[in-house]
Amino acid sequence: MASVSIPDNTTALLLDIEGTTTPITFVKDILFPYIKDHLEEYLSAHWEEDECKQDVHLLKKQVEEDLRLHRACAQHSLDQSGHTDEEKAIREVVDNVLWQMASDRKSTALKQLQGHMWRAAYAAGRIKGEVYQDVVPSIRRWRRQGLKVYIYSSGSVEAQKLLFGYSVEGDVLDLFDGHFDTNIGTKVESKSYVRIAERMGCPPEEIMFLTDVTREAKAAEDAGMNVAVVVRPGNMELTEEERSHYNLITTFSQLEVMGSA
Secondary structure, three states: OOOEEEOOOOOEEEEOOEOOOEOHHHHHHHHHHHHHHHHHHHHHHHOOOHHHHHHHHHHHHHHHHHHHOOOOOOOOOOOOOOOOOHHHHHHHHHHHHHHHHHOOOOOHHHHHHHHHHHHHHHHOOOOOEOOOOOHHHHHHHHHHOOOEEEEEOOOOHHHHHHHHHOEOOEOOHHHOOEEEOHHHOOOOOHHHHHHHHHHHOOOHHHEEEEEOOHHHHHHHHHOOOEEEEEOOOOOOOOOHHHHHHOEEEOOHHHEEEOOOO
């Protein structure tokens, strides 16, 4: 696959994580199964702590909002009050979280709890964040060329920082100028990318977004950003129309700043 030029007016790169910097298999085969396998144990150990209480409170608010908006939700309520025994209350939270994960929900409440569980796992050395071999050298090169680099992922900012802070390449958090998650908006809405550009303090036209998901690429494009779609092993197959429409790369090393090749 040929190299792709980063437009010369670009001042920042915005990177997706799953399927872009990091194999999809890391999230699907390591991070998510870790939550499922250790959720009940984690809740039991931390149930009386303020952070865990806040996580459960947020999950309960999510259920209330789902009911109010007539959205599908787990078929029970979350109750952390004294009216129910702790074991039953924990079981209800476990059922809710597993239901959300099975439904591929991206709720902030779910992501927050997952982030706190992953933090404990990374700190204990149970998990190391995977990044493709081309990622760190390429980002270092872009930064030397004066570009800023940001992350935008459906995983919480905390989960993002854990992945790059405890990565197979060591702590590489210094490579990034900022992090965005779904608190700024969903990744398939163009408004989210407009807000990100505002936060960065530069027009969308000066930002290049890298993602493996064409719906996200379209939303960023609609907001005025330049985009490249990342084609990695295990990523979703693209249609012929998508292949002809988007700039495609299989490795970050194919991206070159205009005039500096």
